Amino acid sequence: MIQITWQGYYLDGKTADKRAVEIQLLHEGLKITIKAGAVFLWPYSEIRQTQGFYHNEPVQLERGGKIPEILLIQEHEFLTSLHHFTPKAAKRFHNPAQRGLRLRLTLYASAGIIAAGVFFYIWGIPMLAKAITPHIPLEWEKGMGESALSMLAPEEIRCNDGELQQAADDMVTRLSAADPGPYSFKVYLVKSPIFNAVALPGGNIIVFGGLLEKTQSPEALAAVLAHEMQHIKQRHVTKRIIEDSSTGLIISAVSGDVTGSMLYGVKIAHNLAMLSYSRQDEEAADAGGMKMLLAANLDPQAMINFFEIMKENNEKFKIPQYLSTHPNNDERISQLKTIIGKAKTSGHTYTKLTAGNNWNQLKKRCAPTKKPGDDTESTKPSEYK
């Protein structure tokens, strides 16, 4: 129902004196009658609404420039009547009938923000990391790698056997020569029962005693090294660090805390061992490592064999650290076999690493010194938190 006559207040913009008025809806505008007697007409085109967009807010209409005259109407039905009375002229005023739109807008915006957040987290950050990683100077990578090295492989637990170290260095030299690049690699053998090998940005690789013990031949160790060297060359570690620290940055942007993100970044550096690569990165490292092995004329079968061992290890222990993050083993093995197949290797003779002559004795020199009573093989990742 359209109500034509309304009660309201008028303010002239010159004093704070509020005067009661009667307002009448006309086709050309609002007719305002001050109780004292004065009458004037506000054409719709000169009126703007400044308040009354929410259910408990009185309607405020203004007319004029810097010091406007003001009309106050308590009831929102005034707007509804106006929209019914002159739909065209009323377009410039809020329509209470469309408040449902606001609620919908809120819901859409919420959904939009969640979608944007998820999108950014799943695609945005990896894309950003991928774009940034190639521009990270080598020196930064080395710095990160060095500080992580002292955390993960401190001097005291390193395995200082000259002969074994020499064997590992020879492998790295041979592999590097097969696929030259800007990195200089260095292997650190660590007396620890952990079944793991860690690639640090910049070129350092840590091999833990638990993994070394499982290698049947020096070629198997070379295969592991080739895989880790590929992670470094393809800068997978750096990319993961960037991805993880951007999560920290987002956390701090939301919480408004800068130190938080910096602490988070430091934590990441300390937890390099816990970093997991994406499936694609693992496959790229597998493929690159295998090509490296072939180029270095080392038996590719060693990699396959070692994968089989990893698989056993995987089944034997509930939380296998080295493998937990890697793609399905059977799939990887079959992919590696495909690469070997393409290389047409049948009948080819590979270089035998000299360390193979006494590998079983040699690798024991880095065997972890077990504490009495400690027979739980520490393969749990929680060790490195």
Next chain:
Amino acid sequence: MDISTPDGSNTSVHESKIYPFSFQGNGGTLFGIQIVNLLLIIITLGIYYFWAKTRVRSYTWSQSDFDGDRFAYHGTGKEILLGWLKAFVVFGIPFYAFQNIPIFIGAPVPIIVAGSLLSFLLIAIFIPVATVGSRRYRLGRTSLRGIRFSFRGKWREFIKIFFACMPWMIITFGFYMPYFDMRRQTFLIENGYYGNEKFGFDGKGDDLIGSFVLSVFLVMPTLFISLFWYSYKKTKYTWNHTSFGAARFQSTITFGGLIGLYLVNGLILIFTLGFGAPWAKVRTMSYYLDHLTLQGQLDLSAIVQEAQEASAFGEEVGDFMAMDFDLG
């Protein structure tokens, strides 16, 4: 809905009366405004921030009620953006330059130290300038019953208060604080106007020094709660010594009430992972405004519009300090 002026024909009441403030906003509506704002901020890579702020202010102002009349906010996003740009150019860039250029170019240590000192001097100037600038901006863009508020204090005067109080602060190891606070409040309140009528303040540091000393000595035993108690004391005291014409403000907030308010707000924020912030804000606004009244004689018909433009009061043309800055 409170309509405290049943007969609007003559609101110029001359007898003593109690005029209540109240806050009518609700958390759900504010949440709707802020969630849409957040999305637009993300889409515009942050630029919408200034308009978002303006929308939230328009809402909170218009939901603040004085004796049945709503306040109105007239600021725009563009103005705040320009204010920030000015602040960035005049203070931000020199601050970073003083701090970092000497280090980058490998200047000798004395120059690095001098650069740091200069940057801190800049901050010391910036705080009073921004306080005055934001007050002038906000009051100048607030109106009630169509009449604008205004702030007519000069930042140079405000800085003088800072420099006059600094030696006392140092000599007394900070125990001059309540006097410093009251001198600042005197300046900030007494330069405030509604139309042509001025606000008054008669707070004295003497009245607060006892509470201040007590709160400082109880910091450790009360695990810093005594400082919160002092801040409550100061807020209430400041309101209760503020006047407008022949009427005085009266705040009836209590320490227990504030503790309850902030405890519940904290729980809301924690359990909603921060998304409950609009409700917390509405609760805070409601608590402070619902416990505030203006008491005494008030002749609103005698209030005349005076502050159409900031420049109407002889403020220096191109006074770049007229900017909006949220320092709380």
